Amino acid sequence: xxxxxxxxxxxxxxxxxxxxxxxxxxxxxxxxxxxxxxxxxxxxxxxxxxxxxxxxxxxxxxxxxxxxxxxxxxxxxxxxxxxxxxxxxxxxxxxxxxxxxxxxxxxxxxxxxxxxxxxxxxxxxxxxxxxxxxxxxxxxxxxxxxxxxxxxxxxxxxxxxxxxxxxxxxxxxxxxxxxxxxxxxxxxxxxxxxxxxxxxxxxxxxxxxxxxxxxxxxxxxxxxxxxxxxxxxxxxxxxxxxxxxxxxxxxxxxxxxxxxxxxxxxxxxxxxxxxxxxxxxxxxxxxxxxxxxxxxxxxxxxxxxxxxxxxxxxxxxxxxxxxxxxxxxxxxxxxxxxxxxxxxxxxxxxxxxxxxxxxxxxxxxxxxxxxxxxxxxxxxxxxxxxxxxxxxxxxxxxxxxxxxxxxxxxxxxxxxxxxxxxxxx
Numbered sequence: 001x002x003x004x005x006x007x008x009x010x011x012x013x014x015x016x017x018x019x020x021x022x023x024x025x026x027x028x029x030x031x032x033x034x035x036x037x038x039x040x041x042x043x044x045x046x047x048x049x050x051x052x053x054x055x056x057x058x059x060x061x062x063x064x065x066x067x068x069x070x071x072x073x074x075x076x077x078x079x080x081x082x083x084x085x086x087x088x089x090x091x092x093x094x095x096x097x098x099x100x101x102x103x104x105x106x107x108x109x110x111x112x113x114x115x116x117x118x119x120x121x122x123x124x125x126x127x128x129x130x131x132x133x134x135x136x137x138x139x140x141x142x143x144x145x146x147x148x149x150x151x152x153x154x155x156x157x158x159x160x161x162x163x164x165x166x167x168x169x170x171x172x173x174x175x176x177x178x179x180x181x182x183x184x185x186x187x188x189x190x191x192x193x194x195x196x197x198x199x200x201x202x203x204x205x206x207x208x209x210x211x212x213x214x215x216x217x218x219x220x221x222x223x224x225x226x227x228x229x230x231x232x233x234x235x236x237x238x239x240x241x242x243x244x245x246x247x248x249x250x251x252x253x254x255x256x257x258x259x260x261x262x263x264x265x266x267x268x269x270x271x272x273x274x275x276x277x278x279x280x281x282x283x284x285x286x287x288x289x290x291x292x293x294x295x296x297x298x299x300x301x302x303x304x305x306x307x308x309x310x311x312x313x314x315x316x317x318x319x320x321x322x323x324x325x326x327x328x329x330x331x332x333x334x335x336x337x338x339x340x341x342x343x344x345x346x347x348x349x350x351x352x353x354x355x356x357x358x359x360x361x362x363x364x365x366x367x368x369x370x371x372x373x374x375x376x377x378x379x380x381x382x383x384x385x386x387x388x389x390x391x392x393x394x395x396x397x398x399x400x401x402x403x404x405x406x407x408x409x410x411x412x413x414x415x416x417x418x419x420x421x422x423x424x425x
Contacts, residue, residue, distance in 0.1 A: 044335055045271060045301045050115040054126040057119035066118055069297045069329050071265055074236050075210050078184040079120045083127035083158040088183075090132060091148045097138015097171060098145040102130045109133060109162045113188035114216030114242055121214040121240075124184040127158035134163045136171040136197060144172040144389050152181040154208075159185035165195035165223075172198040172388055178233075181209045189217040191225045193247070198226040200387050204399060205234035207264075213239045221247035228387055229285075231258040231266045232399055238267040238297075245272070245279035245308075254283045256298075257383040257396075259403045260326070262291025269299040272315070274308035283315035286383050288376055288403075290322035298348075300332045304341060312342040319350040320379050322372075373404045 042048055051057070059080050060067040072079060092100055103109065110131055116122040134147065163173055169192075191197045203211060211234055219225045231237045243252045258266040272281045287296045298317045319328040332346035353375060361371035377400065384396050 045303050045333070046273065046305075048117045050117050051122060052111065052115050052125045054119060054122040057122050060119060066269070070238060070267060071236060074265075075120070075184075075212060075238075077156045078182060078210060078212050079123060081156055083123060083156050083184065085127040085129045085158045087130050087132070088149055088152055088157065088159050092146060095143060095145050097136065097140060097143050097169070098173075099133075099135035099137065100145075100147070101133050101135075103133045103162070104130060107131065107133070107162075109164060109188070109190070110160070111188075112162070112164075113190050113218045114244070116186065116214060117242070118214070120184050120212045121186055124158040124160065124186050124212075124214075128160040131160040131162050134161065134173055136163070136165040136169045136173065136195070139168065139170050141170040141196065142172075142388075143170065144174060146174045146176060146392075148176045148178070150177075150179040152179065152183055154180055154182060156182045156184070159183060160188075161185070162188045163190070163197075163199060165191045165197040167192045168194040170196050172200070174200045174202065174387075174389060174392055176202045176204070177211065178204050178206075179209075180206050181211060181234075183210070184212040185214075187213060187215045189215065189225065189227070191217065191219045191223040193221045194223055195220070196224045198228070198388055200228040200230065200389075200392070201239065202392070202396070203229075203231040203234055203237050203239070205237065207233065207235060209234040210236045211238070212236075215239065215241040217241065217243040217252070218246050219243065219250040219252055222249040223247075224251040224253075226386070227252065227254045228383070229256040229258075229268055230383075230396060231256075231268070232396075232403065234264070234266075236265045236267075238265075238269075240269040240271075242271040243273065243281070245274050245276055245281065247276045249278050250276060251280045252282075253386075254281070255383050255386050256285035256287075257380055258285070258287040258296055259380070259400060260287065260289045260291075260294040260296045261403070262325075263293040264291075265295045265297075267297035269297075269301070270315070271301045272303070272313065274302070274304045274311045274313060276308060278310040279308060280312045281315075282313075284383070285317045286320075286380055287318075287328065288320045288322055288380060289326040289328055290403075292325035294326040295329075296327075297329045298331070299329075300346065301335075302333070302344065302346070303335045304337060304344060306337045309338055309340040310342060311338075311344065313344040314346070316347040317349075318379075320376060321350065321352045322376065373401075376404055377401070
């Protein structure tokens with residue numbers, strides 16, 4: 001059995017517990033697979049088994065907690081099949097304060113942020129030949145580094161990316177995905193002491209593309225990570241960020257934007273792990289759905305450990321339904337192991353157009369169609385404006401506009417949004 005730990009470098013930097021701790025297998029379990037959790041139920045989010053070896057995981061059946069909302073038949077080749085692990089072509093302009101290199105699997109940065117929790121992630125980890133390493137060393141907050149990937153083809157591929165922010169560095173890293181792809185990948189993010197890093201991934205794949213991604217992040221002392229996921233294109237897109245607030249004063253803001261069209265499945269499972277004292281997190285994901293069979297999934301897990309005194313945390317997910325025949329699954333979860341916190345809460349809502357907003361706009365001479373577009377644009381603009389790159393924000397605003405033009409023809413008047421789940425502590 002492979003040793004269930006992250007690299008020595010990560011253990012030294014972030015004091016990650018060894019196997020049997022928060023990255024170990026469930027206590028008493030003899031099985032190391034995501035497919036066998038039903039034998040001995042996982043009692044807390046931190047007990048999920050992790051391994052970089054795909055053979056340690058059973059093939060999912062669709063009944064597992066992590067797969068039951070995913071159309072696994074459409075991505076079975078990425079989960080179970082052989083993968084092309086050769087480096088994918090990327091383009092990026094040289095920018096002061098950022099470095100871009102390909103590194104071997106033996107590089108000490110590999111495994112410094114986390115390990116796979118499911119077979120798709122482990123399949124990618126087992127298959128990649130070289131990892132794309134992005135180093136952030138500058139101290140200019142407005143500096144941005146854009147990495148573009150396009151035209152990866154229709155064969156099943158694996159990829160691995162490691163983003164490392166040096167102590168006290170500042171920067172914005174944007175990964176833009178377009179064209180054809182059948183890709184399963186892992187993205188590691190390490191934010192060292194005092195650094196402030198923003199990482200944005202944009203999924204604007206072609207309609208037939210499939211993309212499964214696991215993001216692992218470690219945030220150090222007095223460091224901050226802003227993590228943004230934008231999913232607009234692709235047949236099946238599943239992005240799962242796992243962010244660990246590993247040291248005192250660590251902070252994360254996790255945002256997401258998605259627009260699901262007819263027959264499109266967009267999924268995101270966010271895990272925030274408060275390990276250290278005085279850590280802070282804010283999670284906000286917003287999505288719109290239109291067209292028969294449009295399906296979105298958002299699962300938000302927040303764990304506040306016994307060691308995380310002084311935690312301040314809040315997560316929310318908002319979904320706007322634009323037509324009949326759509327489905328939005330929204331599941332916030334909150335685990336608290338200490339009562340000595342500043343606050344924690346969650347909220348989730350799935351609803352339709354607010355008739356009062358539409359009436360207000362129409363009463364001022366705006367057509368019903370344009371009024372609907374303005375409401376949706378305003379609903380999603382909050383997330384786009386968090387990116388911090390005017391050029392990227394403008395491109396995404398235009399992409400959302402294109403989605404709204406398609407949606408306008410089938411839109412009908414709906415009631416105001418209904419709150420589905422909410423709570424604070």
